[in-house]
Each structure stands twice: as C-alpha cells, then as structure tokens.
Amino acid sequence: MNMAEHGAHLTGVFTDEDRPSIFEVVAQDNLMTAVRPALQHAVKVLAESNPARYGFLWHWFDEIYAALDLLLQHRYLSLTSGSFSENFYGLKRVNAWNKKDLMRLASKGLPSKLYWKSLFMLVMVPYLKTKLDRIFTQMREEDDYYIHLPESHWKRFCKAFLAAYPFVNMAWEGWFLTYQLLYIFKKTYHHSPLLLLAGVRLVNLRGEDIRAFDKMPSFVYPQQGRSVAEKLKSFFSKAVGGIALSLSNTLSISVFFLQFLEWWYSSENQDIIKSLTSHPAPPPPVHYEQNETMALPKLKTVCPLCHRTRTNDAALATSGYVFCYRCAFNYVKRHQRCPITGYPTELQHIVKLYCPEG
Template sequence: MAEGAHITSAFSHERPSFFEVLAQESLISTIRPALKHAIRVAAESRPERFGWLLRHFDEVYVGLHLLLEQQHLHKYCATFSEHFYNLQRHCPGSQSEQLPTPIFLKSLLFVVLIPYVKQKLDDYFENQRHLLNTYATNKNVPPLTKAFVAIYPYLHTTWEGAILAYQTAYLFKKSNHHSPFLHMSGARLINDLDTEPIEGQLLQPWDQLSGSEKVIHVIKKTSSVAAGCVTSGLSVGVFFVQFLDWWYSGETNHAPITALPVPDPPNKEDEDEDTFHFSVCPVCHRTRSNDTALSVSGYVFCYPCIYDYVREYKMCPVTKYPAQTDHLIKLYISET
C-alpha cells in the first residue's frame, strides 16, 4: 500500500490533477471583472481623467495581460495562473530551461490574443443581435451582418464543445492536454518539481538522532503536513466556491434585456406633462440631478431616486420591467 501511494504521488507531480488545471483556468477569468470594476469606479469619480480607460478597457486589459504573461512565460515557463498553482509548461524533448521561441510565441497567441479576439466577437454578436431584434423590419441591415448573427452561435458552440471534449479526455486520462489551445501550442502542463530537500525530511536514521533532534524533527514534520493540508484545502475550497457560483448563476440571473419587450412611448395625454419632461425625474417629479438611465426601459432619472427605487422594488418605476442596480447607466450631458 505504501509503495502504491508513493507511485501515485510521483505520478501526480508529473501530471497535474483535473482540479488544478480547472482552478488555474478560472483564476485569470476572475481578474478581468475585478479590474473592470475598479476602472469603472475610477471613471465615474473622475471621468475626465479615467474615462478613456473604461471606453477602451478591452485594449488596456489585453496590453496589461500581454505584459504579464510574457514576463511569466519567459521567467517561469508558465502563465500567471499556472505559476500561481505551481504548474509549468513543458516541451517534450527539450532540455532547455526556457520555452523554445515558437512555443513561447504560440503560448502568447493562444493565452492572450485569441481570447481577446473571441471577446470582441462576442460583444459584436450581442450588439448586432440586439439591433436585429429591435429593428426586425429594417431593410437596411447588411446581409453579412445577418449571416454573422445566424452562424456565430454554431461557431461558439463548436469552440465550447472542443474545450469540453479536451477536459473530459483529460479527466479520464485519455489525453495529456486539458485544452486544445495548449495542445496547439506544442507544450503540456506538469507540476513544477522542487529539487530542494523537503522540509521535515529525515536526513539521518532515527536511532542516531538525539532527543532534541527528534523533537525538532517531529515539529518540522507536523508543520510541513499542516502547511500542505492548509494549501490543499484552500485550493479545493476556492474551486468549490467558484463551482457553486457557476452552478447557481443560471437560477439567479434575471432575463436578458433583449428578451424584454420594447416599452411604449409615454402618453402625455394621460399623465402629467411634467412627469415626462426631458429634464424631470419620473420618480421625484423635480428637475433631474446626476442623470442616470435605466437600460431595461430607457427612462432617465435622478441617480439617488432610481438607485433606491430599484434596490427596493427590483423594477422600473415607469414600465414595471424587472431591473437591477447593474442596469443603471450614468449619463454625462454636455453643458453646451
């Protein structure tokens, strides 16, 4: 049994576990929304200074991501998330301590640039689909746009299906690559083995140790085991929390904005004229301050009025469509 455990441990140091590769894949995806939120807060407080960062966030992010991954691939032969989980990219047959140039460049391509292009295509598809749904009878929509909106969901399904197929094969140990992009880069992931002596390892026979040396060895061994348990527990815990967040996200998300009907224009004959005046808030019926639009309906309110209303009632005060505070869009109206 001890021999089997030793063999299993040695194998796991060569080939990362399925949970390790999934955890490192999801790590970088959590950085993007966090950075975007920080930039949004800065842009809302100082739009004249930081507004351009939010308007060109995709380009700013891909530039920073490229610098980060280039540094880690050059220094550690691993991406940022792979190095965080003590993984390393290995080129079979290569004896160099650094990645060969072709594999280095292909790694940057598949880790940074391809996801950037995919993100831009996703955004373009959502925008064009929204336009087609809004102006379904518009004859001026280019045929190529209609073809793209019709074909892209199948391309996206193929993309996700290929990733799922590789992950399934890796889970059942039928493949050494958990991702088609890692496979195309020509590298594979291995554990970053540490050749230094393990802390707490017994360097002399137990019988030759003095009483104080035995006590020190037991303390070191206990500390080493405890540290390993804490590290493993944190890794598994982070992955489990992310899994639960993904599992329940589909049940808690509201319907997308494009699924809601277009609200009817305000009827001034039935309502007070001031209610729908271009400068009057429909909630407080006073001249608006800090103009904020609610994306589910298009109406503009005072920010304090609409924020408090949506937070309490979870809907638009005019159309009664379901809404969240994430649907609030701050407007910057020129004084000229």
C-alpha cells in the same frame, strides 16, 4: 510485454507524478477568468465616480487589459516557462512532442517558437473571443430594437452572423469540455485545445526548477562598453520587467481578495447583502463636468437631447434620466455614456417606458 511495461513505453519520461490533476489545471484557468471581471468592476467604479478623468479606462478596457496581460504573461513565460496562473499553481509548460524537454529547467524559459505560440494563445485568443462576444451582443440589440434600413449585403451578412455565432460559440465551449473529459480519463495530455495548438503540455514543477528559481538574481548589472542600442534595449527590458513584476505581485495578493468576493456574492449571502444595502434612495447623479452646457429642460416631458416633447420614452438604467428612445439609442451607441451624467452606458442599459393611455 505486460500492460505496465507497455504504458511505460508509451509515456517515456512522463509519469503520473509529473501530470497535474484536473483540479489544478481547471483552477489555474479559473484564476485569470476571475481576475478580469474584478478589474472590470473596479474600472467601472472609477469611471462612474469621475467620468471625465477615468471614462477612457472603461471605453478601452479590453485593449488596456490585453496590454497588461501581455506584459504579465511575457515575463512569466520568459522566466518560469509558464503563465502567471500556471506558475501560481506550481506548473510549467514543456514541449508536447519532445519528452526530453521535461528535464529542461523552467527558469530557462520556453524556446522561441513555443514562447510566441503560447503568448498568442494566452493573450490574443481570449481578447479576440471577448471582442466577438461583444460585437454579437451589440448586433443582436440593434437587430431587436433599431429601425433597419432596406435589405443590403451588409444586412444579410449581419443576419447570417447572428444566426451562426451561437452555434459556433456552443461548438467552441464543447471543444474545451471534450478535452477536459479526455484529460480526466487520461486519454490526452492536454486539458485545453489551446495547449495543443501551442505545442505544449503542462507538468508539475520539479525540485530542480524550484531551486533554480531561488538562485535567479534579482538584477543584472550592466556591463561596460555596451552600445547605446544595447543600453536602450536593456533599459526597456528592465522597465517592462518592472511593470510585469508589479502586476504579478499585485495579482498574487489579490487572489485571496477574489476568493472573498466570490463568497460575498454567492447565493447564500444574498439575504445578507440585501439587508445591508436596503437604504433610502440616493440623491440624483452628479452632472457631467465636461458637459455643463447641456442644461436640463424645465418641463419634465421634454427630451434633454432634442429639446422636444419626448416620444417613445426610454430611461437609462445607469442614471435614471429619460429621453426619446431614438435620441438615447443614437447617443449611447456613439459615445457609450449618459449624456447628462457621463456614466459609462451600453445599449442594454436603455429601458423603454410604456405609459398607460388615458
């Protein structure tokens, strides 16, 4: 048996034509990675324009994004056997351990077991990773700037977490990089370990898949004689499908706009951006609508929160107002906003001020 026959025996029905290039699989990964910060920036602009109405969007952004992502990926996994970004680049998921599954039409969706594994890896794993990163950032800031209580079991656990997490994160990123390198040299069918854990691999859509998509009906008309439970289930499925369809269409149009944003914020355009944004200082920020009872002190040396002479001055980078550091830290940690303007604020936005003595 020569080398070509041996390779054909190993790959079975999988061929190089079915195997996506490294550029395609990395591009579809980066698509959703670019969508999240773009939506987050839009939500931040809304929250700063009207904190009373849109502030909750910023506070619960991770959960809202995960819910919308769940609806979007559910629709695409069910109808195209792939995620939104995978379908956008003409890819689908097939059973990694059953080579005959390559002939399964993408319009039939993934089998139930592979569907749930894929949905978990696409939505829940990134959500949990984002929450862990945020917890690590907050704990590190508290460890650097907060006045700590005496040593306790919880404090020792926090120290261990802060010491270990950077290495865990490095191992996590190295795990993904290793699979991408193995994929480049055709040592594995998976460019991501999450695909391996889900039990699937990515292949290119075939002509039969595309023709099946064209034949899919836009609506399924209800049948007579169905029970109330079946009608409610059908109504709920259509509602979820409609929301997911709206999201997918919006994202498809937004992809081109995201490419423009990447160009706009690239390093070679920074001089242009600076020249366009070099305007006079803006007026003071607007007072928070739901907090009009908090009047600013007449003396500039008094803290607006404790109404005493400020100690250990600290300013909020989001609004510019100055408080006692302890007052600002405790308020921002509890409410995630500026107490005067209501602008979304995190602990890293607190800037300590050091005045020259004398």
